Amino acid sequence: MSARLPSLPALSPDAxxxxxxxxxxxxxxxxxxxxxxxxxxxxxxxxxSPAMCDIPGEAQxxxxxxxxxxxxxxxxxxxxxxxxxxAVQSGTPWVLDPVxxxxxxxxxxxxxxxxxxxxAIIRGNPSEIRALAGDGSGGRGVDSIDGPDAARAAAxxxxxxxxxxxxxxxxxxxxxxxxxxxxxxxxxxxxxxVTGGGCSLGATMAAFLGVTDAYSAAVAGSAIHAAASExxxxxxxxxxxxxxxxxxxxxxxxxxALVRQGRLSSDGGWGATP
Amino acid sequence: MSARLPSLPALSPDAxxxxxxxxxxxxxxxxxxxxxxxxxxxxxxxxxSPAMCDIPGEAQxxxxxxxxxxxxxxxxxxxxxxxxxxAVQSGTPWVLDPVxxxxxxxxxxxxxxxxxxxxAIIRGNPSEIRALAGDGSGGRGVDSIDGPDAARAAAxxxxxxxxxxxxxxxxxxxxxxxxxxxxxxxxxxxxxxVTGGGCSLGATMAAFLGVTDAYSAAVAGSAIHAAASExxxxxxxxxxxxxxxxxxxxxxxxxxALVRQGRLSSDGGWGATP
Amino acid sequence: MSARLPSLPALSPDAxxxxxxxxxxxxxxxxxxxxxxxxxxxxxxxxxSPAMCDIPGEAQxxxxxxxxxxxxxxxxxxxxxxxxxxAVQSGTPWVLDPVxxxxxxxxxxxxxxxxxxxxAIIRGNPSEIRALAGDGSGGRGVDSIDGPDAARAAAxxxxxxxxxxxxxxxxxxxxxxxxxxxxxxxxxxxxxxVTGGGCSLGATMAAFLGVTDAYSAAVAGSAIHAAASExxxxxxxxxxxxxxxxxxxxxxxxxxALVRQGRLSSDGGWGATP
Numbered sequence: 001m002s003a004r005l006p007s008l009p010a011l012s013p014d015a016x017x018x019x020x021x022x023x024x025x026x027x028x029x030x031x032x033x034x035x036x037x038x039x040x041x042x043x044x045x046x047x048x049s050p051a052m053c054d055i056p057g058e059a060q061x062x063x064x065x066x067x068x069x070x071x072x073x074x075x076x077x078x079x080x081x082x083x084x085x086x087a088v089q090s091g092t093p094w095v096l097d098p099v100x101x102x103x104x105x106x107x108x109x110x111x112x113x114x115x116x117x118x119x120a121i122i123r124g125n126p127s128e129i130r131a132l133a134g135d136g137s138g139g140r141g142v143d144s145i146d147g148p149d150a151a152r153a154a155a156x157x158x159x160x161x162x163x164x165x166x167x168x169x170x171x172x173x174x175x176x177x178x179x180x181x182x183x184x185x186x187x188x189x190x191x192x193x194v195t196g197g198g199c200s201l202g203a204t205m206a207a208f209l210g211v212t213d214a215y216s217a218a219v220a221g222s223a224i225h226a227a228a229s230e231x232x233x234x235x236x237x238x239x240x241x242x243x244x245x246x247x248x249x250x251x252x253x254x255x256x257a258l259v260r261q262g263r264l265s266s267d268g269g270w271g272a273t274p
Numbered sequence: 275m276s277a278r279l280p281s282l283p284a285l286s287p288d289a290x291x292x293x294x295x296x297x298x299x300x301x302x303x304x305x306x307x308x309x310x311x312x313x314x315x316x317x318x319x320x321x322x323s324p325a326m327c328d329i330p331g332e333a334q335x336x337x338x339x340x341x342x343x344x345x346x347x348x349x350x351x352x353x354x355x356x357x358x359x360x361a362v363q364s365g366t367p368w369v370l371d372p373v374x375x376x377x378x379x380x381x382x383x384x385x386x387x388x389x390x391x392x393x394a395i396i397r398g399n400p401s402e403i404r405a406l407a408g409d410g411s412g413g414r415g416v417d418s419i420d421g422p423d424a425a426r427a428a429a430x431x432x433x434x435x436x437x438x439x440x441x442x443x444x445x446x447x448x449x450x451x452x453x454x455x456x457x458x459x460x461x462x463x464x465x466x467x468v469t470g471g472g473c474s475l476g477a478t479m480a481a482f483l484g485v486t487d488a489y490s491a492a493v494a495g496s497a498i499h500a501a502a503s504e505x506x507x508x509x510x511x512x513x514x515x516x517x518x519x520x521x522x523x524x525x526x527x528x529x530x531a532l533v534r535q536g537r538l539s540s541d542g543g544w545g546a547t548p
Numbered sequence: 549m550s551a552r553l554p555s556l557p558a559l560s561p562d563a564x565x566x567x568x569x570x571x572x573x574x575x576x577x578x579x580x581x582x583x584x585x586x587x588x589x590x591x592x593x594x595x596x597s598p599a600m601c602d603i604p605g606e607a608q609x610x611x612x613x614x615x616x617x618x619x620x621x622x623x624x625x626x627x628x629x630x631x632x633x634x635a636v637q638s639g640t641p642w643v644l645d646p647v648x649x650x651x652x653x654x655x656x657x658x659x660x661x662x663x664x665x666x667x668a669i670i671r672g673n674p675s676e677i678r679a680l681a682g683d684g685s686g687g688r689g690v691d692s693i694d695g696p697d698a699a700r701a702a703a704x705x706x707x708x709x710x711x712x713x714x715x716x717x718x719x720x721x722x723x724x725x726x727x728x729x730x731x732x733x734x735x736x737x738x739x740x741x742v743t744g745g746g747c748s749l750g751a752t753m754a755a756f757l758g759v760t761d762a763y764s765a766a767v768a769g770s771a772i773h774a775a776a777s778e779x780x781x782x783x784x785x786x787x788x789x790x791x792x793x794x795x796x797x798x799x800x801x802x803x804x805a806l807v808r809q810g811r812l813s814s815d816g817g818w819g820a821t822p
Contacts, residue, residue, distance in 0.1 A: 032326070033307055033310050033326065033581055034310045034311055034314050034326050035311065036311075036581050036582045037311055037582055037583065037585055037586060037743060037744070038311060040582050040743035041742060041743050041787065041788070041791070044740075044741050044742060044743060044787060045741060045786065045787045045788065050743070051648070052580070052581065052582050052622070052623055053623075053648070053652065054623060055623065055624060055625060055626075055654060057653060057654045058652040058653060058654050058655070061651075061652055061653065062651070062652060065651075074326070075326055075327075075328060075329065076329060077329060077351075077353055077625075078329075078353065079625055079626065100325070100327070103335075103336070103339075104327065104332040104335055104336060105331060105332060105335065106329060106331045106332050107332070192318075193318050193319060193525065194315060194318060195311060195314035195315050195318060195324070196311070237522050238319065238521065238522030238523070238525045238526060239315065239318060239319045239521050239522065239525055240315070240319065240517070240518035240519060240520065240521030240522040241518055241519075241522055243315070243518075243521075243788070244518055244788040244789055244791075244792055245788060245789075246788065247786065247787050247788030247791075248785050248786030248787065248788040248789055249786070251741065251786045251787055252786060306600070307581055307584050307600065308584045308585055308588050308600050309585065310585075311585055312585060348600070349600055349601075349602060349603065350603060351603060351625075351627055352603075352627065374599070374601070377609075377610070377613075378601065378606040378609055378610060379605060379606060379609065380603060380605045380606050381606070466592075467592050467593060467799065468589060468592060469585060469588035469589050469592060469598070470585070511796050512593065512795065512796030512797070512799045512800060513589065513592060513593045513795050513796065513799055514589070514593065514791070514792040514793060514794065514795030514796040515792055515793075515796055517589070517792075517795075518792055
């Protein structure tokens, strides 16, 4: 992992959730126009404190006091691109979400530039992770075409080459730092019928960066999203009610659901030193 | 219709819905900041695949692989205006939603420019359609003051002059290509108490452009929004729950509801060649 | 109060609500990307007519026909900053919401500039009001650290120095014009777990500026948000369902709930001339 990260302890997902709710980390989101509201509400429900500070001249100032930063490239206006470049200079650990990278030139160039600025976590779907690793053509935009295993080799290579934890989202999430590997199971297919599921997961991981190390943060983020979506799906009549119930669930889901039998599998323990 | 449109077949609304859910068309939305989230969720609920790709340098690249494009002028930043100009060069069929045209100078100039780029469908409220046709002053912004019939002559004239299908939204939606005319009845007054109803309808029509011709796409879009809003209204306690239930309904409403007795009336059959 | 305000009558909150629902004031919102949708839906639910017209070249045109204007500095892009400067020249009464002022340089400079353009109402949390009055460092962004009473002196001073009504949001809202002072009690802690509560309150106050004077508008806005959030909390399972129920409640809450026993306390009557 990057020497730039503060040496926060590894924590199990349930311990990370307890720490997050206690510390209420301040999370700066430079994110796309589609999901700002849902992302802010997800962070508030989770117990974090979101702020969408995304203009040049303020982004670095804010990042330097934030506990975690999200840079999501979904709708990267010129001001957001400059704000992202500012924010990642702050030394605060940050998450890169390279939405639709590979297929589209402006964000692809920016993503390759930002990767050099030491993200703590890179979160994407299989197509995006493969495109960022230089493997594959990037799919048709926001969609995930491949399963996580199709991106496994690319994820490990990307993690090693840039010193980040890489999280590949799918039916089963795959998290790796290039050596260790953890899989997070569960969740609901309804998450794919609502916008912002993946984008808010990146923000959740940024929140966990305020209380634990990057690997633990990625695992905890995936685990709470999986657990909350299971709760939400059980009381939903469709994608509209699911999105609402997902926010309710983030606020109440307990640590035990994050580490329930069958949720996590790892080749070395999710937080163990390899 | 414009020779630039692919020669997709005319389809009845129920057949168009089945085709949409099967093909999951990729819909590019250049749309306003207020409704991006609701629009993306409406498209996902419907079974389409939305992407809000709206910056210069990417908009045309994306439009060339999209199945349909929406250009909505609700909050037209400089970058969005340039992105719209790019996207409509792609040859992909597209919908123009000239929000508040007539009353406001920047978007009015842009709308008149874009009309020359061969939209497949123009969707607006009566004030907007009249303003775009050069008839009337455009109302007081986003509101519809006149009923659809007040815009009937303007709609037919606009359709003839620019070769587009024109859809006028109101209690009863009116769709015309300058010769044929179809009315779509039903819906709920609660749609007027929620933002994004009309804007997401434009996006829905863009989704249908991926599976059928422009006239059928406009009719099918109006029909599914009317049907889904009826379902939603029956289980809502107010505008908040209505918006959520509307998304649920889009995911499950069946084709029969789109063509139920009393929904459609036409002078030549909704999809018949005139 | 500023001589630029139209001489609308003072009204009690229940009378103001009745007037708003009857006149459906047109409210222009120049507001942040996170809350545009929620704000528009809150205004529609309330019975007002929102329009998010926020680009240079249109903002002043629209403001001159609007009944009230909101300028919220939450995500102040360059175009929004210029649009705000335009809109406040229109002579239409307007609300300033100085989100996160003090902590961040671009918006802080803009807020100090806009204060000179005679806002009718300034609404913020205690940290923001103190920062704008030159007292305190502004907190850590969007959060309120201090209680309303910590900002009481700053609010009175700010109101006197710029001729605006100042509304400090908190568990109990405090409204002052530098002489009179009204407190509005009630509400729900769930409002702090949802984004847009405070931002939409600024918009609601702007809507009331279309039917009553600035002091009455600020009190009525606080009162209806408190009343609606009480209704919503009673039927919510968490922050997701609360936000939805809040919109439902805005549409149906009656005037009596706004002035119920214990809601309002004032040193001179909420609408009395001092």
